[in-house]
Amino acid sequence: MVKVRLPDGTVLEHPDGVTAAQIVEAISPNLARAALAAKVNGRIVDLATRFANEEIDFRVLTFKDDEGLYVARHSCAHVMAEAICDLWPGTKLVYGPPVENGFYYDIDLDHPLTPEDFERIEARMKEIVKEDRPFTRYELPRDEAMRKLEAEGNEYKLDNARRADGETLSFYVTGAEPGPRCFEDLCRGPHVPSTSKIGAFKIMQVAGAYHHGDASKKMLQRVYGTTWPSKKELRQHLQFLEEARKRDHRRIGQELGLFTVDPLVGTGLVLWKPRGAVIRRALEQAILEELLRRGYQPVYTPHIGKLDLYRTSGHFPYYKEAQYPPLFDSDRARELNTLWEMAAAAGGGPAGEQERALWEKLASTYPELGKAGYPLDAPAEDRLTRIRAWLAQDDGYLLKPMNCPHHVRIFASEPRSYRDLPVRLAEFGTVYRYEQSGEVSGMTRVRGFTQDDAHVFCTNEQLPEELADCIDLSRFALGMIGLNDYRVRIGLRDPDSDKYIGVAENWDLAENALRAAVRAADMTYSEEEGEAAFYGPKVDFIVKDAIGREWQLGTVQVDYNLPERFGLEYVGADNQTHRPVMVHRALFGSLERFVGILIEHFAGAFPLWLAPIQATVCSVSEKSADYAREVFDLCRKANLRVELDNSGERIGAKIRKATLMKVPYILVIGEQEAQHRTVNVRTREGKQLGSCTMPEFLAACAQEIVTRGAAAPGEEGQASPA
RNA sequence: GCUGCUGUAGCUCAGUGGUAGAGCGCCUCCUUGGUAAGGAGGAGGUCAUGGGUUCAACCCCCAUCAGCAGCUCCA
Numbered sequence: 001m002v003k004v005r006l007p008d009g010t011v012l013e014h015p016d017g018v019t020a021a022q023i024v025e026a027i028s029p030n031l032a033r034a035a036l037a038a039k040v041n042g043r044i045v046d047l048a049t050r051f052a053n054e055e056i057d058f059r060v061l062t063f064k065d066d067e068g069l070y071v072a073r074h075s076c077a078h079v080m081a082e083a084i085c086d087l088w089p090g091t092k093l094v095y096g097p098p099v100e101n102g103f104y105y106d107i108d109l110d111h112p113l114t115p116e117d118f119e120r121i122e123a124r125m126k127e128i129v130k131e132d133r134p135f136t137r138y139e140l141p142r143d144e145a146m147r148k149l150e151a152e153g154n155e156y157k158l159d160n161a162r163r164a165d166g167e168t169l170s171f172y173v174t175g176a177e178p179g180p181r182c183f184e185d186l187c188r189g190p191h192v193p194s195t196s197k198i199g200a201f202k203i204m205q206v207a208g209a210y211h212h213g214d215a216s217k218k219m220l221q222r223v224y225g226t227t228w229p230s231k232k233e234l235r236q237h238l239q240f241l242e243e244a245r246k247r248d249h250r251r252i253g254q255e256l257g258l259f260t261v262d263p264l265v266g267t268g269l270v271l272w273k274p275r276g277a278v279i280r281r282a283l284e285q286a287i288l289e290e291l292l293r294r295g296y297q298p299v300y301t302p303h304i305g306k307l308d309l310y311r312t313s314g315h316f317p318y319y320k321e322a323q324y325p326p327l328f329d330s331d332r333a334r335e336l337n338t339l340w341e342m343a344a345a346a347g348g349g350p351a352g353e354q355e356r357a358l359w360e361k362l363a364s365t366y367p368e369l370g371k372a373g374y375p376l377d378a379p380a381e382d383r384l385t386r387i388r389a390w391l392a393q394d395d396g397y398l399l400k401p402m403n404c405p406h407h408v409r410i411f412a413s414e415p416r417s418y419r420d421l422p423v424r425l426a427e428f429g430t431v432y433r434y435e436q437s438g439e440v441s442g443m444t445r446v447r448g449f450t451q452d453d454a455h456v457f458c459t460n461e462q463l464p465e466e467l468a469d470c471i472d473l474s475r476f477a478l479g480m481i482g483l484n485d486y487r488v489r490i491g492l493r494d495p496d497s498d499k500y501i502g503v504a505e506n507w508d509l510a511e512n513a514l515r516a517a518v519r520a521a522d523m524t525y526s527e528e529e530g531e532a533a534f535y536g537p538k539v540d541f542i543v544k545d546a547i548g549r550e551w552q553l554g555t556v557q558v559d560y561n562l563p564e565r566f567g568l569e570y571v572g573a574d575n576q577t578h579r580p581v582m583v584h585r586a587l588f589g590s591l592e593r594f595v596g597i598l599i600e601h602f603a604g605a606f607p608l609w610l611a612p613i614q615a616t617v618c619s620v621s622e623k624s625a626d627y628a629r630e631v632f633d634l635c636r637k638a639n640l641r642v643e644l645d646n647s648g649e650r651i652g653a654k655i656r657k658a659t660l661m662k663v664p665y666i667l668v669i670g671e672q673e674a675q676h677r678t679v680n681v682r683t684r685e686g687k688q689l690g691s692c693t694m695p696e697f698l699a700a701c702a703q704e705i706v707t708r709g710a711a712a713p714g715e716e717g718q719a720s721p722a
Numbered sequence: 723g724c725u726g727c728u729g730u731a732g733c734u735c736a737g738u739g740g741u742a743g744a745g746c747g748c749c750u751c752c753u754u755g756g757u758a759a760g761g762a763g764g765a766g767g768u769c770a771u772g773g774g775u776u777c778a779a780c781c782c783c784c785a786u787c788a789g790c791a792g793c794u795c796c797a
Contacts, residue, residue: 112726207792208725214794219725222792250789254733263770263788319797321723402797436723436795437788445796533797621754648753649760656758670756682757 003055016052020045021193024060034062036192037071044071046137046190063199063229073098073227075135075191076198077105080225082174082183083124084109087117093185094156094211094220101237102201102226106209108156109221118203121223128174128195135191136173145169149186156211157186164188200234201227243547249599250442256604256661258595258612259443268440268447270592275612278641279598280591282610284428286480286708287452287587294473296426296454301406303430307337307396308388312565313405316398317341324434324447326396333394335362336387343383351376351383403429404559404584407455408566411580416570421580422458422466428591429453443596450591456583457568460506463558463581464513467539470556470585471517474541477554477587480708481598482607485544486553487524490514491531499534502560506581510558511537535561545601553594556585605662605684609705614641616658617679620651620670627674631667631694638698659684665701 004012004023014023020038024031024047037044039059040051044067061068077096080103085091088109096105113121140148142161145168149158161169172191175182192198202225209222228234245251253259258276265271272280288298307326310316316323328334339362342355351359356376363370369390375382400406407425416423430450439445458466471488478486492511493500500507514537518525532538536558543553559582562568569577588594598606608614615635619628625646635642643663645654651668658666668680679697681689692700703709 205791206726209793210724216724219793221726224792261789267788315797322796404797433796438723438725438793439795441790535797618757620756623754648755650753650755651757652755653759654757659758666757668757672756680757686758688757 001053002051004051004058005056007057007059014051017050018052019047020049020051020058021047023051023058027060031060031062034064035060036063036068036197037061037190039067044190046135047193048134048137049190069199069227069229070098071190072192072197072199072229073103074189075195076201076225076227077103078135078172078174078183078185078187078191079125079128079195079198080121080201080203080223081105081107081185082128083121084113084223085183086124087120092154092156095160096185098227102204102224104222104224106156106211106220106222108218113206113221113223121203122201125201129198130196132194132196133175134194135189136176136178137170137189137191138173138178139168139170141168142166145171145186159211161186199227199229200231201225202234202238240547244549244600247547247600247603248442249444249596252599252604253443253596256612258599261442266447267437268435268445270443270446270448276595278612279595279606279610283588283591283595284452286609287477288426290473290476290480291424291426291454294424294469295422296424299407299410299425299427301400301403301410301427301429303400303432304397305400305406307398308391309405309409310398310401311340311388313408313562314565315401315405317344319401322433322435323401324399324432326398328396330394332366333391333396335365336391337396340384340387340391343380343387346380346383348380350378350380399432400429401433402431403427403451403453404455404562404582405566407453408562408568408582411455411457412566412568416457416580418459418570418572418578421570422456422462424454424456426454443592443599446590446592449593451589452587452591452594454585456585457563457570457580458583459570459572459578460509460581463510463583464516466583467510467513467556467558468517468520470583471514471521471539474554474556474585474587475521475523478541478543481601482708483543483545483601487526487542488518489531489540489542490518490525490527491533491538491540492527492529493532493537494530497530500532501535501564506560507537510581514539514556514558533557533559535559545597546603549600551597553589553597554585554587555589556583558583605664607708608664608701609708611662611664612641613643613658613661613663614701615665615667616643616645616654616661616663617667617669618645618651618654618658620668622646624669624671624674627677628667628669631669631679634694635667635698638702640698640701655682659686665697667697 002014002016002018004014006012012023012026020040021032021035024035024038035047038047039061040049040056044061061071063069063072074097077098081093081096084107085093088111090109092108094106094108096103146161149161169186170189171184172187172189173182173184174195178184204224204226206221206223208219211217211220226234226237228237253276256275257273258279259273260271261269262271291298304327307316326337335358339355339358342358343351346352346355359374359376374386410425411423428450430448432448435445435447440447456466456470478484493507518539538555538557540552541554542550544550563579563582568580570580572578617628617632617635619625628646629644632642632644645658647654655666662684664684666682668682673680673691678691678693680691681697683689
C-alpha cells in the first residue's frame with residue numbers, strides 16, 4: 001500500500017507498484033496531461049517512478065512550477081543533443097544542464113556550429129518532438145556502467161560518471177527501451193515523460209567553454225538554448241532580450257554622447273563626456289548632501305600610494321595580478337621589491353635559490369646593503385622586516401586599488417578619543433584594478449572607477465547603530481533613484497571554518513547587528529553562511545531594474561582586519577587604548593557601473609534632475625527665433641540645462657531630434673507663443689502638455705527637480721507644467 | 723587570460739585580388755514650415771596597426787591592438 005499525501009493535506013491510497021503518472025491520473029486527467037514530473041518527499045522524480053509500501057508527500061510539477069520548467073529545459077537539452085548527434089555523428093557529448101531561461105549542452109565537435117546550423121538542429125528537434133518518444137530511465141551497477149561507457153569511448157561521459165555519486169548510474173533513453181538505434185545519455189534525470197512535453201524552444205547561440213572551466217583543457221562548443229512553456233512565453237522572452245539589447249548602455253551611451261572609451265587612453269578607462277558628467281555630478285551632489293546631513297566628513301586622497309602601504313594592508317602582493325604594475329623610480333626599489341616578493345612567497349621559511357641569487361646581486365650592486373647583510377636563513381618574517389626598512393628610504397608606488405588604506409591613515413593621523421568616534425570618512429575615490437582583458441566592458445566592468453566610498457571607524461558598542469545607518473543610507477540612495485525593488489544578502493561566516501580573523505563575540509555582535517538592521521528596515525533578505533569576507537560579515541544590496549534584471553550595487557562590510565594590520569587605536573573612557581572596528585560601505589558601488597546600469601534602467605530617458613539636457617527650446621520659424629532665444633536665456637538663468645534649436649529645420653524635425661536625445665521637455669515656440677509670452681510644452685513621451693507662462697514652467701521644473709520626480713522610467717513626470 | 727567572431731566615412735553598415743560605396747550625421751544654399759525626418763549641392767576614408775605572399779592587397783597569410791559573445795575572474 002502506498003499512502004500519498006497531497007499538498008492540500010488529502011491522503012490517497014494506491015496499491016504497491018503504482019507510478020507517479022498513475023497517481024496524477026487519479027487526481028485529474030487534465031492535470032495528468034500537464035504533468036512534467038513529480039516532487040516526492042522533496043525530491044524531483046520522473047512520472048514513471050514506481051512506489052511501494054511507503055508514505056509519500058506528493059506534488060505534481062507542471063510548467064507552472066519553476067521546477068517543472070527546469071525538468072523540461074533539461075529534457076530539451078537531451079532532444080537537442082540527439083539532434084546534433086544525428087546531424088554530426090562524430091559529436092561527443094559532455095554535459096548538458098538546465099540553466100536560467102533554458103539550457104546548454106557542451107559538445108566536442110570539430111565542425112564549428114553556425115546560426116545556419118541552428119535551423120537544421122531545430123528542425124531535427126521538432127521531428128523528435130513530433131515522434132513523442134518517451135524518456136526511459138534505466139540503471140546499471142557502477143562497474144557495469146563504467147564498462148559500457150568505456151566501450152562507447154566518450155572520455156567526457158566517463159569523467160562525469162567518475163564524478164557521480166551512488167552505487168548505480170542512470171541512463172536516459174529517448175525512446176521506449178535501450179537499443180542501438182536509440183539516443184541515450186548518461187544522466188541523473190529526471191525528465192519529462194516524453195519528447196512532446198518539452199515546450200517551446202530556440203537555439204540561441206554557441207560559445208566556447210572549457211571542460212570544467214579549466215583553460216588548460218580543450219575548448220568545447222557550448223550550445224545555448226532557451227525553453228518556455230509555450231510559444232507565447234518564448235516570444236516574450238525573445239522580446240525581453242531585444243528590449244535589453246536596445247537598452248544596452250554602450251549603445252545609448254554612444255547615441256546620447258554620455259561617455260566614450262578610447263583605445264589610445266586605455267582599455268576599460270572611461271571618458272565621461274559632458275552629458276555623462278552631468279549625470280555623475282548630479283548623483284555625487286545628491287549623495288554628498290545626504291552624507292553631510294548624516295555626519296560624514298568628505299576627504300580627498302591621492303590616486304597612488306607607496307607600495308608599503310599595501311604591504312601593510314595585505315593587498316600587495318596578494319592581489320598583484322589584478323593591479324596595474326607598480327611604479328618604481330629606481331632600480332634599487334624595483335629589485336628590493338622583487339626580493340621582498342620572493343621572501344613573502346617563501347612560506348615563512350629560509351630563502352630559496354632565486355632569493356639567494358638576487359641577494360648576491362643586490363649586495364654587490366649596492367655596497368650599503370651588502371654591508372648591512374641579509375639573514376638568508378632566518379624566518380621570512382625577519383627578512384621581510386629588513387627589506388621594508390631598506391625600502392622605507394625609496395619605495396615603489398601603486399595606483400590605488402581601493403581607498404581604505406588611505407582613509408585608515410587619515411584616521412591614524414591624529415590621536416583619537418572615544419569621544420571622537422564614530423569617524424565617518426567619505427570620498428568619491430577613484431581606484432584602478434587591472435581586470436582581465438576579456439572582462440572589460442562598457443562602463444559596467446572597467447579598470448579605473450570611482451567608488452562612492454566611505455569608512456566608518458567606531459567602537460564595538462557603536463557598531464549596531466552605525467550599521468543600521470549605513471543600511472538606511474543605502475535605502476535612501478536607492479530610493480532617490482526610484483530603485484525600490486531590491487533585496488539584500490547577508491553574508492555570514494561559516495561557523496566550521498577557521499579562515500576568519502577576529503574574535504567570535506565580535507562576529508556575533510556584527511552579524512546580529514546587520515541582521516537586526518535589515519529586519520528593522522523590513523527588507524527582503526537572505527542569509528548566506530560562508531559568504532562573509534574573511535575580515536567581517538557584510539550586506540549586499542541586489543537591485544532589480546526596469547526590466548527585471550538584478551544587479552548587485554551597494555555593500556556594507558564590517559572589517560576587523562585592517563584596524564589590526566594598521567594598529568589603529570583610540571583612547572577609551574577607561575584611559576586604555578582600544579582597537580576600533582571599521583565599516584566599509586558603498587552605496588552604488590562605482591559611479592561608472594552605476595551610471596551604466598542607470599542608462600539601461602531608464603533606457604536613456606533620465607528623470608529631470610539627472611537628465612543631461614533638461615529642455616530644448618525649438619523655434620517654429622525664424623519669426624519666433626528671437627522669443628525662443630529669450631525663453632532659452634530665462635531657462636538658463638533659472639539653472640535649467642537647456643538647449644536652443646533655432647536651426648533652419650522644420651519644427652517636426654527639431655522635435656524628433658530632441659525626442660531621440662531623450663530630452664524631458666521640448667518647448668515649442670511659435671508666433672502664438674511669442675504673442676502671448678508663453679511656452680508650449682511637449683514631453684519626450686510625445687505628450688503635449690499645452691501652454692503655460694515661463695514662471696509657471698520654471699516653477700514646475702524646479703519642483704520636479706527638487707522632489708527628484710519622474711523616477712519611474714516610462715512614466716510621466718510628477719510635475720505638470722500645463 | 724582562454725576560445726570564437728569582428729574591425730571600411732562621425733554613426734550604422736554594403737563591397738571587390740586591379741587603389742571604395744549607401745543611409746544617417748556634418749557643412750553650404752534654397753525653403754519660413756505648428757508637434758517624430760522639406761529640398762538641392764558639398765566636404766569627409768593610409769579600408770585598425772605592423773609585417774608577409776603577389777606584377778598588384780581593403781580583400782589572402784602571420785602578428786599586434788581594440789570591440790563583441792561565452793568561459794574563467796571581480797579585494
